[in-house]
Amino acid sequence: MKKTIVAGAVLSTLFLGEKAVDAAQYTVKSGDSLWKIAQTFRTSVNELKTLNQLPTDIIYVGQVLQVPDANAQPTAPVTQPTAPTTQTTTYTIQRGDTLSTIARQYNTTVTRLLELNPSITDVNRIYVGQTLTVPTTNTTTNQLISPTPVTQPTAPTNSASKSYIVQPGDTLSTIAQKFNVTVNDLLALNPTITNVNFIRVGQTINVPLSWEERANAIIETGKKYIGAAYLFGAPTTRTDVFDCSSFTYRVYSENGITLPRTSREQAMVGTEVPLASVRKGDLIFFDTDGDGIINHVSIVVNSETLLHAATSTGVAFANMKPYWAPRAVKAVRLF
Template structure:
């Protein structure tokens, strides 16, 4: 079986222990590889005698007891109809847009799906019953709080432009958001520009904890910074001057605001 075009072969390591060889590709991290194979990062590091989280393109890793993920047995197909949106399909199958995006990595822009397009959806019957509003709010609040707490544990980490997403000693703005969201099961692209193109664009007045805010620090409308919304006057981000920190948005950041995006519901 080929995983993301990079699984080379299966082999056996010791009696009764199956393993696989995986070749690292651009954009990979130990976190993502461990999720794909349903093993822990520490197991991969031990298996390959790694002393840090740093991996490089072309590196061959041995993955013991690998169980690469597959959607084929747990999902069904849905053909997009006129008037459909990713959020309406999510409601139809009692799931979230974030889950649909994880099941359909071929969708690069969740706001652009076409009539006749076939997408993966969770197995099970559709229904009109949806969770009550308090349950939805509580679930989202729990996820948002977990994201903020994940980010806070890196407070003080210095800023480094182009920081590797495979390590947590330094960050740039988008490697920080990518890391924090991935620790809570949400996959983001690598750059602030790419991150601004996923999810649902919302008015700033409707922003909630855990949403992403995008800025143009050059005051030219071109996005080059991303932060995590905490409240109406506060964001959590990796800033060039202070590294990972909590910032007051009113003085410097709001005049440079471009858009707000919600990537989970």
């Protein structure tokens, strides 16, 4: 698990205590971060920094670290849910599906679906008509189970799209290239198109929003709830109270993106980006206890500003400095 951290990503904390532990060596691999290594060896970022006298979170590929495990045998990361199954079946993706809703439908996790479908490289890019392998057995009784009904997000189906008028010379392929999507993406947004080779000049079709348009829409959605109180474990159906992850769940679902329920689960979807490279609409995750476990999530407004549901303020804007920046451990991009 090696990671080369971008030098600019210096959102870090200093651990002032000391802790005697048996240590062994671990070599940093591509893709590693202190947070990931801490999860793997069931320790905290602060303990790793203390063991290795690291003043910041910056590590590099090939670096040898001391880890608090005499045998130096990585254990499964505590945030990775497992859902072993003994039988599988296939499922054809329908309009409105996401990996999260499919996972709930089959009583499994997004992580397990990705294990069963290694051809999926982007958790947010699946298409109508695609065939997935899904589990069919209960992990404890090993009996066949039936999919449970799923409530779809309360977001309009075109929440991530806008209108485009077909011009002379346009084809679905050229339009897809223009908006940096696939033909299948366009077909999913335009179910009335039954012949991929037939569109007409002047026809209005739905096309995806740019990332900036989507990000602006997400921020505007979140601003609707400013002033709502904080309630730990708030149901995702309530909009008068939120906790941090029910807020992000609600805001993104209203913009056509369904997230898992908890901050730790939300940290496992999307594409990880360096903390120094976050942009509007990204999610940023925090470890406020210094124990190596994510316990808070916020929406990035800009490099200095967050929008979130915090215990002290409820839904509000917040400045990254001085409190939040040192506690940031990970950021993900969903679009």
